[in-house]
Amino acid sequence: MLRKIIHIDMDAFFASVEQRDFPELQGKPVVVGSSSDRGVIAAASYEARKFGVRSAMASKVALRRCPKLIFQKHRFEVYKEVSAQIREIFFEYTDLVEPLSLDEAFLDVTENKKGIDSATQVAREIKQKIFERTQLTASAGVSANKFLAKVASDQRKPNGMYIIRPKDVQAFVEQLPIEKFFGVGKKTAEKMHLLDIHKGKDLLRFDLPRMVHYFGKAGQYFYDIARGIDERPVRPHRERKSVGIENTFGKDLIDEQQIKLEINRLKEGLAKRLSKSGKAGKTLTLKVKFDNFEQITRSKTTEQLISNRLLDELCTDLLAEAPLNRPIRLLGLTVSNFNTEKETDALQLKINFED
Known part of the structure; x- marks a missing residue:
């Protein structure tokens, strides 16, 4: 179907x-x-x-x-x-x-639920109700898969609607600039340009082994979407893989006491968010962004779920491991590894705006 x-x-x-x-x-x-x-x-x-x-x-x-x-x-x-x-x-x-x-x-x-055969009509009704x-x-x-629907929604903003019908998929993808492909960021676009890839049609020159050679795991994805293929289902329950908090400072932190004070504030905020989410994890990650925008992370994983007491200990250990010898623009803490999950690239609850 x-x-x-x-x-x-x-x-x-x-x-x-x-x-x-x-x-x-x-x-x-x-x-x-x-x-x-x-x-x-x-x-x-x-x-x-x-x-x-x-x-x-x-x-x-x-x-x-x-x-x-x-x-x-x-x-x-x-x-x-x-x-x-x-x-x-x-x-x-x-x-x-x-x-x-x-x-x-x-x-x-x-x-x-409405029994409406036309997805276009559904989209039109939803826009009107909003x-x-x-x-x-x-x-x-509106289209036949997530990649195409996502790209289509950018075509006539604001307050627009764009439909990519099955018969038009290949022609649409072939003329699409690579920068507008969902999943292609600035660095990937630059790498593609070096390979003389500027539009979707240029991706068709590369077979799957070459795509994987140049782009790793993402090569399979790029190979498929260049042909209008995206089998990913719409997932109604996206489970949170981490809970975190971070803060960008009005002035760079240069003093050890300042750093410890801000880490304590982050710990308190993180503990509240973990309690509210009902989650507990085994991995704590410290994120540091310096004044020159260079960023580092340090992580520690324990065999037991992280309690408030253990959170204090892990923060102390991570601070000792991180090279904090330059002015600091941002600090962040994230707890992950819920239910034995090892992935940490998930939802971050961020504080990036100064009051």
């Missing part, structure tokens, strides 16, 4: 919520984040994006690009509430909902 997959992506979600709740901001270049020298942009309105302002950009760079930029302090609880409203709409159509973040999700509507209930717009991509 041909699958019917929808990718819903809210348009400039955090910034759009701010513009909705504060009408005086509508039509203006708005960002969510701090305007301090060490601030980072969490989200940018489309008016701000016209100036080249993007999420994850340093605030001082954003201000140079748009001196009239309006900064709004984040309101994560509000964003979570709105996200929950939107997911309620998704579940009216299907239980096969895979959230990627607060503002986007995959839906498998091959068999849906607007009616939240006064926010969303963009939708």
